[in-house]
Each structure stands twice: as C-alpha cells, then as structure tokens.
Amino acid sequence: MTAGSSANAVGATHAPPTALTIAGSDSGGGAGIQADLRTFFACGVHGMTAVTAVTVQNSLGVEDFAEIPANVVTAQIRAVTGDMGARAAKTGMLATAEIITAVAKTLGDVGIGRDTAVPFVVDPVAASMHGDPLLREEALEAIRTELLPRATLVTPNLDEVRLLTGIEVTDAASRGAATDALLALGPQWVLVKGGHDTGPRCVDLLSDGTTHVELDGPRHDTPHTHGGGDTLASAVTASLAKGADVPTAVREGKRFIERCVADAYPMGGGIGPVSPFWRLDTEA
Ligand code: PLP
Numbered sequence: 001m002t003a004g005s006s007a008n009a010v011g012a013t014h015a016p017p018t019a020l021t022i023a024g025s026d027s028g029g030g031a032g033i034q035a036d037l038r039t040f041f042a043c044g045v046h047g048m049t050a051v052t053a054v055t056v057q058n059s060l061g062v063e064d065f066a067e068i069p070a071n072v073v074t075a076q077i078r079a080v081t082g083d084m085g086a087r088a089a090k091t092g093m094l095a096t097a098e099i100i101t102a103v104a105k106t107l108g109d110v111g112i113g114r115d116t117a118v119p120f121v122v123d124p125v126a127a128s129m130h131g132d133p134l135l136r137e138e139a140l141e142a143i144r145t146e147l148l149p150r151a152t153l154v155t156p157n158l159d160e161v162r163l164l165t166g167i168e169v170t171d172a173a174s175r176g177a178a179t180d181a182l183l184a185l186g187p188q189w190v191l192v193k194g195g196h197d198t199g200p201r202c203v204d205l206l207s208d209g210t211t212h213v214e215l216d217g218p219r220h221d222t223p224h225t226h227g228g229g230d231t232l233a234s235a236v237t238a239s240l241a242k243g244a245d246v247p248t249a250v251r252e253g254k255r256f257i258e259r260c261v262a263d264a265y266p267m268g269g270g271i272g273p274v275s276p277f278w279r280l281d282t283e284a
Contacts, residue, residue, distance in 0.1 A: 015046065016044055016045055016046045017044075017045050017046065017087045017088075017238075017241040017242050017243075018045070018046045018047075018048060018080075018084055018085060018086050018087050018241065019040050019045045019046070019047055019048070019086060019087060019088045019089065019090070019234075019237050019238055019240075019241040020047075020048045020049070020050065020077070020080060020081065020086040020088075020089040020090070020112075021033060021036035021037070021040070021047060021048070021049055021050070021089070021090050021091075021092065021234060021237070022049075022050040022052060022073070022077065022089065022090070022091045022092070022094070022103055023036055023049070023050075023051070023052060023090070023091060023092030023093050023094075023125075023230070024051070024052050024053035024054070024055055024065065024092060024093030024094075024095065024125075024134065025051055025053070025054045025055060026055055026057055026227070027054075027055060027056055027057055027058070028057050028058045028059060028226075028267075028268070028273075029273070030059075030226040030227040030267070030272070030273025030274075031128075031226055031227035031230050031273070032055065032092060032093060032227070032230060033049050033051060033092070034227075035227035035230040035231050035234065035273070035274075036049075036090070036092065036230055036231075036233075036234040036237075037049070038276050039230075039231050039234040039235050039238065039256075039276050040234060040237075040238050041276075042276035042277075042279040042280060043234075043235055043238035043239070043242075043256070043279070044238070044242070045238040045241050045242065046084075048080040048084060048086065049076070050073050050074075050076035050077045050080070050103075051068055051073070051076065052067065052068055052073050052092075052093060052094050052095050052099050052103075053065045053066065053067045053068060053093055053094075053095040053099075053134075054066050054068070055093075055134070057128070057132075058268050058270070059226065059267055059268030059269060059270035059271055059272060060130075060268065060269060060270040061128065061130040061132050061270065062128050062130065062132035062134065065095065065134070067095040067096050067099060068099075070096075070098045070099045070101075070102035070103075071102070073099055073102060073103060074102045074103065074105075074106040077103070077106050077107070077110065078106065078109075078110065081110045081112070082110070086112065086118055086241075087118065087240075087241040087242075087243075088118060088119045088120070088121070088237045088238075088240040088241035089107070089112050089118060089119075089120050089121070089237070090120070090121040090122070090123060090233050090234060090236075090237040091103065091120075091121075091122050091123065091147065092123050092125050092230050092233070093125045093134045093135070094125070094135065094139065094143070094147075095134065095135060095136065095139070096135075096136050096139055097136065097138050097139040097141070097142040099139075100139055100142035100143060100146055100147055101142055101146055103147070104142075104146040104147050104150055105146075107120060107150055108150065112150075113150035113151065113152065114149075114150060114151060114152045114186075114187065114188040115188075119152040119153070119237075119240040119246070120150060120151055120152050120153075121151070121152065121153045121154075121155060121233050121236055121237045121240070122143070122147055122148060122150075122151040122153070122154045122155070122187065123154075123155050123229055123230060123233035124143050124147075124154060124155075124156050124160045124163075124164060125160075125229070125230075126140070126159070126160055126163050127159070129225065129226065129271060130270075130271070140163055140164065143164065144164060144185050145185075148182070148185040148186050148187050149185065149186030149187070150186075151186070151187035151188065152187070152188050152189065152240070152246065153187060153188065153189040153190070153191060153236065153246055153250070154182060154187040154189075154190055154191070155191045155193060155229070155232065155233050155236070156182070156190075156191075156192060156193065157193045157195055157229060158192070158193070158194070161178045161182070161192055164181075164182065164185070165178050165181040165182060166181075167181060169192065175192055175205055178192060179192055179205060179207045180209075183207070183208070183209050188208055188246070189206060189207065189208045189246045189250075190206070190207055190208075191204055191205070191206045191236075191250055192204065192205045193229070193232070195225075195228060195229075199219065200218075200219055201216055201217065201218065201219060202216075202217050202218065202219045203215065203216050203217075204217075204250075204254065206246075206247060206250050208246075211247065213247050213250070213251075215250065215251065215254050217254060217258050218258065220258075220261045220262050220264075222261065222262075222264050223271060223272075224264035224265060224266055224267075224271055224272035224273065224274070225261060225264060225271065225274055226264075226271045226272060226273045226274065227273045227274050228257060228260070228261060228274045231256075231257055231260050231274050231276065232253050232254070232256070232257040233253075235252065235253040235256040235257060236249045236250055236252070236253035237249075239252040239253060256276070256279075257274065259278050259279070260274040260275055260276050260278070261274050262278075263275040263277060263278045
C-alpha cells in the first residue's frame with residue numbers, strides 16, 4: 001500500500017472478541033497452545049499467544065521441553081494486551097516458578113484477573129496424561145500463592161486437585177473439602193473436573209463458595225482424549241471473551257468438550273486428540 005492510499009476496510013467493523021492463552025507448544029498439535037488456538041477459532045474468538053515452553057512430543061508422550069525466558073513470556077503478554085487488548089485470558093503449561101511469578105505480576109500490571117474487567121482462567125497443568133511432567137516440582141507453590149489469588153476460575157482435574165491441596169477426592173465429602181481448600185487459595189470460582197474419575201457419567205462441580213453447580217455429562221469410551229483439559233479451559237475462556245458469566249461459560253465449555261471427545265480421532269501410535277472440527281462442519 002502506498003502512503004496516502006486508503007486501506008481496504010472490508011471486515012474492519014466486525015473484529016471478533018480477543019482471547020489470550022499463556023501456555024506451552026505441543027509439537028503434535030493436539031494440546032497446549034495448538035489446542036487453545038483451534039478451540040478459540042472454532043468458538044469464533046481471535047486467539048493471541050504468549051508461549052511459555054516448547055515441548056517435544058507426539059501421540060506417544062512428551063520427550064523433552066525447553067522453557068522460554070520469563071522476560072520473553074511477559075513481553076508477549078504486554079505486546080498483545082497493550083495493542084490489541086484481551087477480553088479474557090487463560091494459562092496452561094507454565095513450566096517454572098520463575099515464569100509463574102513473572103506472569104502473575106504482569107497480569108496484575110495489565111489489569112487481567114479476578115476483580116478486573118478481564119476474566120482469567122487458570123488450568124493448573126502439571127503433567128501430561130502419559131504422566132510426563134510439564135511443571136517443575138517447586139513451581140506448584142507459585143501456582144498456589146501467586147497465580148490462584150488472581151484467577152477468576154481454576155479448572156483442576158482430580159490429579160491436580162491432589163497436587164494443589166493434598167486431598168484425594170473419592171466421594172462427595174472429599175470433593176467438597178477439596179473445593180473449599182482451593183477456594184481458600186484465592187480464586188473466585190473453582191471447577192473440579194471429574195473426567196479422570198471412573199463411572200458412566202462425567203460429573204464436574206463448579207463453586208464460588210455460595211453457588212454450587214453440578215455439571216453432569218456422558219463419559220465417552222475413547223482412549224483419545226489428548227488436549228481435553230486445554231480444550232475445555234479454552235472453550236470456557238472463549239465464552240468469557242464473548243461476555244458470558246462464569247456459570248454460563250462453564251456450561252457452554254462443557255457442551256463443547258463433550259462433542260470434542262465424542263469426535264476425537266486416532267493419530268499416531270498413542271493417544272489421539274479431542275477434536276473441535278465438528279463445530280466447523282456446516283453439514284452437521
Ligand atoms: N502438552 C502441553 C503443551 C500441554 O499444555 C498439555 C496440557 O495442558 C499437554 C501436553 C498434555 O495434554 P494431555 O494431558 O491432554 O495429554
């Protein structure tokens with residue numbers, strides 16, 4: 001375009017809402033940043049990224065990862081929020097305590113998190129479903145003390161509940177105790193996911209200490225659930241970016257992930273990814 005010529009303005013008036021994911025790259029494309037971006041796209045949200053780590057992985061597991069320097073992670077957050085603005089944000093794999101501390105401070109500086117206009121979802125990723133660590137051990141304390149007090153919503157699975165609270169969820173009483181223990185760490189809402197539980201139904205519990213919502217859905221019999229946690233958290237974040245309140249966003253996210261699990265496909269010799277492609281199939 002030459003100086004003085006006018007830009008083509010087609011589309012300029014209907015930019016989609018923006019959402020930011022602060023997470024790790026999955027070279028296999030099914031989890032992490034890649035899952036977040038395809039979910040944001042399928043949900044009609046413009047996704048922006050602050051990459052925290054690059055994993056070396058495929059359907060068989062995570063072979064290695066290298067973290068991105070903390071100042072580069074926070075520079076990505078500042079670059080996109082300062083220019084494009086984020087209507088909601090989420091974290092996934094954060095790799096180290098240093099990155100968590102830097103991200104928490106930066107989110108405070110740019111006005112993202114509970115008690116601000118920009119909701120913030122923490123998916124407290126600690127390990128892959130193969131059991132490969134995605135978080136250095138000492139970093140759990142930084143999630144507890146620095147990240148969770150800023151969270152609008154935290155979305156642990158039962159393994160992450162145990163790591164964060166020391167409570168093994170086995171029944172309704174221990175699930176209630178774990179929810180209370182998580183709320184005491186400072187997030188506004190807690191979603192304890194039942195996906196790693198057993199039984200024919202997949203029951204999640206959402207609570208802010210006053211309102212308790214039980215979300216009950218079918219359990220699909222598939223080994224291919226890679227990226228399921230990331231996809232749920234990013235679908236919830238997309239709904240929040242579009243203006244939904246937390247209970248509505250979680251209901252919408254749950255409906256979304258149910259279809260993605262039902263549609264999951266095999267890929268490689270191990271665990272295949274959940275799939276948001278159903279959303280793009282106009283014949284469906
Ligand atoms: N890789 C990255 C970068 C992730 O962020 C995650 C989960 O958040 C995983 C792998 C693990 O995904 P899953 O537990 O679904 O295999």
